[in-house]
Amino acid sequence: MTATPATPGHQHAPNPPFTRPRRAARPVASAARDVLTLAGLPLLAVLALPAAFAGGGTRRWFGGRAESQRAQAQEAKDEAAAAFYELDTAQRDLKISVETIAAVDDSPAARQAVAQFEALGRRVDEASRRYIEAVDATDLDRDDLEASAAARARSALIAAKDELLTVRRDLDRFAAGLGPLLNRAETELARVAPAVERARQALRSAGEALDAVRGNGFRADDLAARLAALAPELTKLNEGAGRHGVRPTVQRAERVTREAEAVAAAARRLPEQAEEIDRRLVSLRTRAQALTTRAGQVEPVLSELRRRFTVACWQDLQHVPDQAAQNVRRAEEKLLEARQAREEQRWPDATALLSTVRALLNATDEAVSAAGDRLKRLNAVQKDPQAEIERTRFAIRDAQRLAMTGRTTPDPRHARPLDDCVARLERAVTGLEAGPHPDYWHFLTETEAVRQTVARVVAQIREERGAGR
CATH class of the missing domain: 1.10.8 (Helicase, Ruva Protein; domain 3)
Structure with missing residues (x-):
């Protein structure tokens, strides 16, 4: 929407209503007649003076009717200018609301509101164009303005004003319907600053937790790498929602907060995790040694099963001694690898290796127990x-x-x-x-x-x- 045009030789402010210079109280010819009469000249000579005073150009005067039309046209122009200014202000205010909705909400209702505002904007532009044309069509300050021209100008300006007011009413109705969308958008927008601040605080806390465990002798290289990977995300948060959008910024802040809190929690758990790994190393080594002893007892059980029962009763257990010995050897090898990983502070590797050791020992335990259970059940059913x-x-x-x-x-x-x-x-x-x-x-x-x-x-x-x- 463009600014209000100014007619040549006369500048108008949009609001308050325009003013114009007051016209002379009497025509120049009348004033000259008074002066010459006082000088003692005949009246006939006086009547010949207007032609002499017209030298260099004079303006024509048409009496009261022309002045009345000019005044009415000027009044219509002032009213149209006020309507134009109010419409321009309303459109600018509403544009801020629509841009807020568009930045936050991508729902069908929000997209429809944006499209409706664009259509109203085209109507505003058209009404403004007609208003400007009506203003530029007639110079109401011309000395020789005729009454008919002033009347036409008044009619055009009234029509332009009415159109501006109509568009303004439609704009107001549209603004009234934006309430729910705008409330949701403003609520979402209000989440940005707290979310970004939470992310920054989470990053600070993670850095402090990492520094603390490093001070206790833990390298925590993997946690440091995870924290460093969040630096580009923090840069985007600092650039603001205006560049990256409200919803993406809130989502990014929440993601940074979660990841930073996870890093901080992992850093605080490191001492406890190291102690737990140490306990599991000792426990699993003790269990492996016990299973080595138990696996040595499987062969006598198999011998008794072979001696007293048919092949079908024990054939599937033949592999147990060899499998048990193999599983125990593998478990001991994995325990050594887990110990090395713990010393190198490769905590995920150490944990994974210990889980493998536990699975091997569980399988061995089940196989060794199966031989003894088989003999026990067969003895019971035989009896x-x-x-x-x-x-x-x-x-x-x-x-x-x-x-x-x-x-x-x-x-x-x-x-x-x-x-x-x-x-x-x-x-x-x-x-x-x-x-x-x-x-x-x-x-x-x-x-x-x-x-x-x-x-x-x-x-x-x-x-x-x-x-x-």
């Missing part, structure tokens, strides 16, 4: 197979009672797998009694599988009844 049979039959009968509760006939989805379990148990019992050297391990695995199937059916029944089916 009293009926206890395993009754345990399994009880599970089946209990599931069958549950399946019949509240029913006259069982649901085939439940009855069929339970019937299959009964048949499978009977086959296992028959196989146990078939020869002088029963496969007790096959019998135990079959009864275990039957109980697992029964447990799944029971869970299904309870789930369906809980759901009201």
